[in-house]
Amino acid sequence: MATDKNSLQLVTNGILQENPIFKLALSMCPAVGISTTVVNGLMLGIAVLFVQVFSSVTISLIKDFIHPRIRIPTYTLTIATWVTVIDLTLAAYFPAAYAQMGIFVKIIVAFAIITMRLEMFACKESVPASFWDGLGMGLGFLVGMVVIGFVRELLGSGAIFGYDVLGFKPLLFFILPSAGFFVVGLMMGFFNWIEASYAKRGKK
Amino acid sequence: MKDIISIIFRLTLSCIVAGLIMGGTFIFTDRAKKANEHAREEKVMYSLLGHDEGGEDPESMAMHELFRYIVTDGEEQFIGYLLPLSTGFEFITIGLDGSFVSRVPVQLSETQVLESGERDTAIAAALGPTKTIRFADQTLVVTDDGERSAFLLSGKFPGYKTSIAIILALAPDFSIIGFEVMEHEEDPGLGADIERDFFRRQFENKSFESIKALRTIKEPLPQEYFDALEGRIAEEEAAAAIMEKYRLQDIYALTGATISTDAVVMGIKAMTKKFAYRIETLDAVLADQQIAASF
Amino acid sequence: MMIKNRLNLAVWFWAAISALVLCSPAWGAGIVASTSFGEDNEIIVEFRTPVEVAIAGEAQRYRVFEETDPDILLPVTEVEVADDGTRATLRFADPLNTTSAHVVNAQGIGGLESTTFTVSKSYLGYLLTVLISALLIKNFVFTKYLGLCVFFGTSKRKETAKGMGVVFTIVVVVAVSMSWVLYQYVLKPFHLDYLQIVVFIGLTSLTVQAVDTVLRKVNPVLFKSFGVFLVLVIANCVVIAVPLLMASNEYNYFETLMLSLGAGGGFLLALYLMSSVRERVELARVPEPFKGLPIAFIVAGQFAMAFLGFSGLQLF
Structure with missing residues (x-):
């Protein structure tokens, strides 16, 4: 079975229709835990993008070699390998950013979204299609993280990328750890509302 | 049966490939990681000493590592120091009351002394089999033209969430030159502000006397002091005057993070007091025994 | 019924530990x-x-x-x-x-x-501190923000919440115990620290598979009600966070056991609290766009703020 979508559709599908954070509501932990600044969101987004793309391509490459009965263990092994690679690389070359992300890089290994894409897409499709799909999903996650980070950093510390833009701190509350839940909840509600009002307008 | 063999074969092969990829990355990144960590520490040390621009350290400046050990001989405990001398290294043992016990030369090269394993075996060999040693801490003594100009101490103490690791720079009279937070996991927006200038720089130039009685005060930080600490006052003289006005004050607690503030204040206080006591004891012994350490 | 028995067991376990701590034997030399x-x-x-x-x-x-x-x-x-x-x-x-x-x-x-x-x-007091800390003060869901996917997925009904919590606790205790052995006796002595992620996730999958097989054979009735949760355990980040925490803190076996019990218990507690609220929220008049997940997130945020109150708690 080959997918009938072209590469662009595969990428936008991950960012919009099936956005892992806002639509599928998967991999929520980092979205709540460390999205206090745009940079944090971006770094973890890149890490997830890397793992997703490499795992998708790897599984797609070796899909005929995998014995169907040990499918899931093979996925886990693949993901764990790439997570270890990105974990070691970040720790070595970006120690400051890595310290900010703490345990969350290692935790990518348990992200449901990655396993799900491998099972649903990469193990059936061609290598290029898997690459585009992985890229889309990874980018979708990255965009979600950056958007949440943007809102929290702007409202919480009045800054973007660490640069003071507002000159004051509107609501310190937003970068406090527990506020992550509120921000994600409010944003989900907001997007639902936009979607609903568009749908209504379409009917009229 | 054929199925099982096939599964085992494929799984083994996958594991070997995965292991090779991870092992390769580890070998590749491990060296870079160590080099980066070392570079970061060095950068922090130089910036604490005020040599950050250009990274050039003056010719006359030299750094000497001083390693402290706890020596146990049967029931009794001693403090031991590995001292750099002009002729090589020597291990000095001092009793708990500050009396001189023994001195033995240790066979080590300049590079070997930085490797904890080789250092420990060399010292153990020099001391003989009845004594056991335990590494306690290490201090960098900075000299300028042979005169001591600063001490650099690494320390770790419990914070609010996990431990906080810092590098503390002390002047020869044990007043604080500055400190830098190396590791912490305090909450962003609250305890994490211990890294910020307006908190860190409150400690600068505090005399040893004021450190001994240092406390946390739960009052809002005065605006002019905040501006001066963050370097937002353009005229240098005005900024210096404000800094001087608050120089011997206690530390203003971070809003909503009194426990983190207290942890840092107490940690620095304890580090400074312990170090001052130890170096004075060591100096007395060195003067008494006429040992010429290279610092 | 089964769950009730387990809860009773947990209460007894707690009572036994507290008793041990309170009358820790008066030892010491001389006067x-x-x-x-x-x-x-x-x-x-x-x-x-x-x-x-x-x-x-x-x-x-x-x-x-x-x-x-x-x-x-x-x-x-x-x-x-x-x-x-x-x-x-x-x-x-x-x-x-x-x-x-x-x-x-x-x-x-x-x-x-x-x-x-x-x-x-007292060492027992310290062990209890590790347990309470993992259970309340550093609750994995509300203060470390881990395991959220499974948390929101299974906290709609009290029944599923309890099932998930119990299964998760069992798997976590078994998997982390094995991880401890492997970490202390293989990874650390041979400087294979970088294999942590693979080894810990592998042991968890293995535990899930083993519990699945054993339960299917031994107690098919129980398997019918709990089997579905087993698959979800592997997608829960807490299951990998606990061994990583164990490794970075260099815990000994008893501390590790307390940590994993606390992590499992904390997850069960979080699920139970959340499901109790969500059952009621369903009857409330929530604005249309906020129905379902968004309101659940906001409720979780309030729980997280409440759990902040536990920080700084020192019992022993």
Whole structure:
């Protein structure tokens, strides 16, 4: 079975229709835990993008070699390998950013979204299609993280990328750890509302 | 049966490939990681000493590592120091009351002394089999033209969430030159502000006397002091005057993070007091025994 | 019924541990019956036989230092001895660092030329602190924000919440115990620390598979109700966070056990609390766009703020 979508559709599908954070509501932990600044969101987004793309391509490459009965263990092994690679690389070359992300890089290994894409897409499709799909999903996650980070950093510390833009701190509350839940909840509600009002307008 | 063999074969092969990829990355990144960590520490040390621009350290400046050990001989405990001398290294043992016990030369090269394993075996060999040693801490003594100009101490103490690791720079009279937070996991927006200038720089130039009685005060930080600490006052003289006005004050607690503030204040206080006591004891012994350490 | 039994068991377990901590045996050599930390600058010493109040009250007879810093004496400012001479309170100028053991040397107390004893927090108390810390203070869901996908997925009904929590606790305890053995005896001695992620996730999958197989054969009825949750355990980040935490803190086996019990119990607690609220929220009039997940997130945020109140809690 080959997918009938072209590469662009595969990428936008991950960012919009099936956005892992806002639509599928998967991999929520980092979205709540460390999205206090745009940079944090971006770094973890890149890490997830890397793992997703490499795992998708790897599984797609070796899909005929995998014995169907040990499918899931093979996925886990693949993901764990790439997570270890990105974990070691970040720790070595970006120690400051890595310290900010703490345990969350290692935790990518348990992200449901990655396993799900491998099972649903990469193990059936061609290598290029898997690459585009992985890229889309990874980018979708990255965009979600950056958007949440943007809102929290702007409202919480009045800054973007660490640069003071507002000159004051509107609501310190937003970068406090527990506020992550509120921000994600409010944003989900907001997007639902936009979607609903568009749908209504379409009917009229 | 054929199925099982096939599964085992494929799984083994996958594991070997995965292991090779991870092992390769580890070998590749491990060296870079160590080099980066070392570079970061060095950068922090130089910036604490005020040599950050250009990274050039003056010719006359030299750094000497001083390693402290706890020596146990049967029931009794001693403090031991590995001292750099002009002729090589020597291990000095001092009793708990500050009396001189023994001195033995240790066979080590300049590079070997930085490797904890080789250092420990060399010292153990020099001391003989009845004594056991335990590494306690290490201090960098900075000299300028042979005169001591600063001490650099690494320390770790419990914070609010996990431990906080810092590098503390002390002047020869044990007043604080500055400190830098190396590791912490305090909450962003609250305890994490211990890294910020307006908190860190409150400690600068505090005399040893004021450190001994240092406390946390739960009052809002005065605006002019905040501006001066963050370097937002353009005229240098005005900024210096404000800094001087608050120089011997206690530390203003971070809003909503009194426990983190207290942890840092107490940690620095304890580090400074312990170090001052130890170096004075060591100096007395060195003067008494006429040992010429290279610092 | 099964769950009720388990809850009862948990209560008994707690009671047993508390009892052990409270009557931790009075041991120690010579005249000292027991020692403990009092206020933040106090050490309390109980004597087996009464000592002379006047002699024991002299501050200069005591030499106190932290075990790791034998050369730094902590100055005793005042000693208060109870009238019957069985209890002395040593006060110090500065607050003590109660996490490390303190050595006290007393000269001429109770007719002995010199007695030395150590003061430290009770180990069982420390174990309990690890447990409570993982359960409440550092609850994995509400203060570390881990395991959220599964948390929101299974907290719609109380029944599923309980099932998921119990299954998760069992898997986590077994998997982390195995991880501890492998970490201490294979990864650490051979400097294979970088394989942590693969090994820990592999052991978890193995545990899930094993529990699945055993339960299917031994108790098919139980399997029917709990089997579905087993698959979800592997997608829960807590299951990998606990062994990583264990490795970075260098816990010994008992501490590891307490940590994993606390993590599992904390997850169960979080799920139960959340499902209780969500069952009611369903009946409430929530604005249309916020129905379902968004409102659940906001409720979780409120729980997270409430759990902040546990921070700084010190029991032992």
